[in-house]
Amino acid sequence: MIQESFSSGRSPIHSLAPRTRTLAAIILSLVVALSHNLIALVTALLIAVILVISARISLLKAGRRLLVIAGFLLLIWLILPFTCGGEILWQNSFLSISRIGVDLALELTLKTCAMLLIFLTLVSTMSTADLAHALHSLKLPPKLVLLLLITYRYLFLMEDELQSLLKAAKIRNFRPGTSLHCYKTYANLLGMLFVRAADRAQRVHKAMLCRAFDGHFHSLEEYHNRPRDYYFLALIVAISALIVLAETQAITWPHIF
Amino acid sequence: MTEPPASAPLLSLKGLSFNYPERPAIINQLDFVLNEKAHIGIAAPNGSGKSTLFHLIVGLLKPSAGKIIYNGREISKEEDFKLLRRQVGLLFQHADDQLFFPTVLEDVAFGPLNLGKSKAEARALSLKVLENLGLSDFADRITFKLSGGEKRLVALATVLAMEPKVLLLDEPTAGLDHATKHKLIDLLNSFKDLSYLMVSHEFDFLTETTEHIYTMENGKILVDEELHIHHHEHAHRSGKQPHRHI
Numbered sequence: 332m333i334q335e336s337f338s339s340g341r342s343p344i345h346s347l348a349p350r351t352r353t354l355a356a357i358i359l360s361l362v363v364a365l366s367h368n369l370i371a372l373v374t375a376l377l378i379a380v381i382l383v384i385s386a387r388i389s390l391l392k393a394g395r396r397l398l399v400i401a402g403f404l405l406l407i408w409l410i411l412p413f414t415c416g417g418e419i420l421w422q423n424s425f426l427s428i429s430r431i432g433v434d435l436a437l438e439l440t441l442k443t444c445a446m447l448l449i450f451l452t453l454v455s456t457m458s459t460a461d462l463a464h465a466l467h468s469l470k471l472p473p474k475l476v477l478l479l480l481i482t483y484r485y486l487f488l489m490e491d492e493l494q495s496l497l498k499a500a501k502i503r504n505f506r507p508g509t510s511l512h513c514y515k516t517y518a519n520l521l522g523m524l525f526v527r528a529a530d531r532a533q534r535v536h537k538a539m540l541c542r543a544f545d546g547h548f549h550s551l552e553e554y555h556n557r558p559r560d561y562y563f564l565a566l567i568v569a570i571s572a573l574i575v576l577a578e579t580q581a582i583t584w585p586h587i588f
Numbered sequence: 589m590t591e592p593p594a595s596a597p598l599l600s601l602k603g604l605s606f607n608y609p610e611r612p613a614i615i616n617q618l619d620f621v622l623n624e625k626a627h628i629g630i631a632a633p634n635g636s637g638k639s640t641l642f643h644l645i646v647g648l649l650k651p652s653a654g655k656i657i658y659n660g661r662e663i664s665k666e667e668d669f670k671l672l673r674r675q676v677g678l679l680f681q682h683a684d685d686q687l688f689f690p691t692v693l694e695d696v697a698f699g700p701l702n703l704g705k706s707k708a709e710a711r712a713l714s715l716k717v718l719e720n721l722g723l724s725d726f727a728d729r730i731t732f733k734l735s736g737g738e739k740r741l742v743a744l745a746t747v748l749a750m751e752p753k754v755l756l757l758d759e760p761t762a763g764l765d766h767a768t769k770h771k772l773i774d775l776l777n778s779f780k781d782l783s784y785l786m787v788s789h790e791f792d793f794l795t796e797t798t799e800h801i802y803t804m805e806n807g808k809i810l811v812d813e814e815l816h817i818h819h820h821e822h823a824h825r826s827g828k829q830p831h832r833h834i
Contacts, residue, residue, distance in 0.1 A: 460690035484688050487732045534685040537648045541678045542699035542750060543670070549701035551694050551711060 337388055337451070338458045343559075344386035349457045349465035351560040355567040356453035360446045362571040369434070371577035372441040378570055379448035386452040396451055397444060404440050411436040459483040464552040473548035485531065492527055496520050598624045598783055599645070599676070599754060604654030605807070606637075606644055614640050616807030618654070622754065622783055627776075629794035630787045632804035638787035639681060641804075642756045646678050674703060677752035681759045683739035684732075692718070692734075692742050693727040699750040717749045721775065737768035744775070755784035761793050773797055792833055 344352065363375045383393050415432030422428065454462060460480065467476045497520070505516060599622040606615040614637040622628060632638055643649040645656060647669030656663045656672075663672050680686045689695040693714055700710035718724055721741055726734075734742060740760065747755065761769050776784070776797040787804075788794055794801045803810045 458690070460694070480690065481688055484690060484732060488684060531685065534680070534682070535688055537643070538680055538686040539688070540648065541646055541673055541680075542746065543674055543702035544698075545670075545702060547702075549698075549707075549710075551697045551701065551707055553707060 335455070335458055336392075337386070337455045338461075340387055340456060342385060342387040342456075344382065344452055345456050346559070347563055348554050348556060348560050349461040350468050350554050351556065351563055352453040352457060353462065353465040353469060355564060356449055358567055358571050359449050359453075362574050363442055363445050363449070366442075366574060366578045367438060368578045369438065369441070371574045372438060372445065374577060375574055376441050376445040376448070379445045379452070382452040383448050386456055388452065388456075393448060393451055397447060400443055400447060404443060407439055408436050411439075464550050464554075467548065467550050468552075468554055474546075477548045481535070485528075485535075488531070489524065489528060493520075493524055496523060596624055597621045598626075598659060600657045601645070602655040602657065604641075604644060604651050604656070606640060606649060606651045613652075613807050615644065615651070618808050620809045622785055624753075624783055625781060626783050626800075627779075627798045628785050629798035629801040630785070630804055630809065631789060631791050631794055631801055632787065633789060636804045637807055638804060639758050642678055642758055642785075642787070645756060646673050646676055674750060675752050676754040676756060677747035677750050678756045679744055679747050679758060679760060681762060683736070683743040686743040686746060687731040687739060690730055690732075691727070692723070692729050692731055692745075695731055695742065696745050696749045699746060703750065713751075714745075714749050717745050721745050721748070722771070736763045737765055740764060741768065741771070744772075753783065755779070755782055755786075757784060757786040757788075759788055760786060761788055761790050769793065 359375070359378075363372065366372055366375065380390075383390065412428045412432035413426060415429040415435065417432075418430040420428045420430050420433065457465070460483075463476050463480045463483075466479070467473065500516060500520065505513075507513060601618055601620040604615055604618040604620075605613050607613040618641070630638060640649065644651050647656075647663070647666065658672050658676070661668070663669060687695050689698060693711070696714035696717060697710040700713050701707070705713065715724070715727060718727055721744065723738075723741060723745060726738070726742060729738075731739070731742065740763075744760075760772060764772065773793065773796050776786075784798075786794065786798060791801070800811075803812065
């Protein structure tokens with residue numbers, strides 16, 4: 332279900348402490364999210380691509396991940412340029428393309444791609460367990476960390492249970508279709524999955540109580556920052572400062588359209 | 589079966605009763621005493637209330653009547669049960685319920701960390717427990733990628749890492765292969781200083797690991813201390829080959 336296909340690599344990025352990577356991803360994505368200036372955003376996208384390359388993730392694989400959001404972006408490009416009004420770039424009898432619409436769509440596209448690539452390189456290059464520990468050491472509330480860990484742990488079991496329910500339906504000649512019987516069957520499968528999940532949650536909670544769980548999450552990991560972690564963070568902060576500078580100085584995008 | 593050493597009662601249950609809502613009593617006026625260093629098996633069919641009994645002992649369920657006495661103290665409030673759970677370890681029937689961390693070492697260290705041990709202490713203790721169970725290579729393994737038998741042994745490690753005085757084992761052999769079952773027998777026989785109470789429907793397993801085997805019927809534990817000499821012949825395929833039943 333979750334492959335974590337980028338989590339076990341050898342690259343300068345992988346050798347950084349998970350906490351450093353998480354913190355860098357948070358800083359960068361925050362800056363990108365708040366920027367509107369196109370030059371700032373193009374810079375951010377370039378930085379993200381450089382990060383992808385330095386994490387030794389193949390650009391093809393990274394591109395395939397970007398396809399996931401392509402549909403969402405396509406929708407934006409289909410709607411925004413035609414609905415924003417303002418200065419008109421091009422028009423015919425029933426359609427007009429507005430400059431604000433195009434700029435907005437471009438901004439959203441750059442932001443989305445930059446942030447996805449940043450998370451791809453900085454966060455998906457660690458295991459979920461490492462991410463949880465990084466978040467814990469960044470003072471995320473322990474309950475949320477535990478929620479993440481346990482979700483990750485039991486997702487696989489839930490998938491197993493779903494698969495076994497589906498198999499049970501299949502061996503009794505159930506075929507997906509568009510009939511009321513089919514919808515009812517799916518509803519029952521889903522309901523059963525919830526019941527089983529609730530049941531398991533209770534058993535897991537009992538098992539936790541048996542091991543003296545008192546609501547506090549203690550992590551076994553101890554992270555020690557190495558010089559490279561500080562250098563990397565300093566670099567990220569400097570890049571972020573540059574992006575912020577581009578934003579606040581309002582260096583304008585030369586209109587190409 | 590060997591005679592147990594005469595020793596003080598560690599855990600006693602007096603007139604314990606419990607019923608699930610709208611159902612007849614599954615545990616009914618049950619009396620039972622577990623002595624120090626005693627190893628007791630309960631052989632009973634499914635649905636006879638064995639798991640319920642274990643959950644009552646560690647306070648996961650509340651009895652409708654009766655007393656639980658541990659080390660001479662009556663245990664009734666949740667605070668008391670919290671202390672009791674530090675010394676009475678329960679091995680669940682389903683190991684998956686018990687292993688909730690991604691890696692084995694973290695899971696084993698969960699209990700000791702909760703007991704207030706430092707990270708270094710918890711790590712050292714967990715590694716030692718894993719080593720004692722012959723699972724040294726498992727520390728960094730991913731829990732949900734273990735086989736059923738491996739999960740059971742790791743679950744046992746998580747309980748042992750709490751350094752309990754009493755072990756409650758709920759169907760420890762369910763779903764185990766032959767080799768793991770024998771490993772478990774050897775392990776249990778090495779726990780000389782620990783008391784354990786084990787339910788299983790595998791009679792042969794119980795005879796190899798316990799001094800007494802009781803049964804459960806009508807919500808009570810029945811003690812049958814008399815020796816019954818019996819022998820029986822049985823037939824099955826490949827019966828000519830030298831073999832053991834377990």
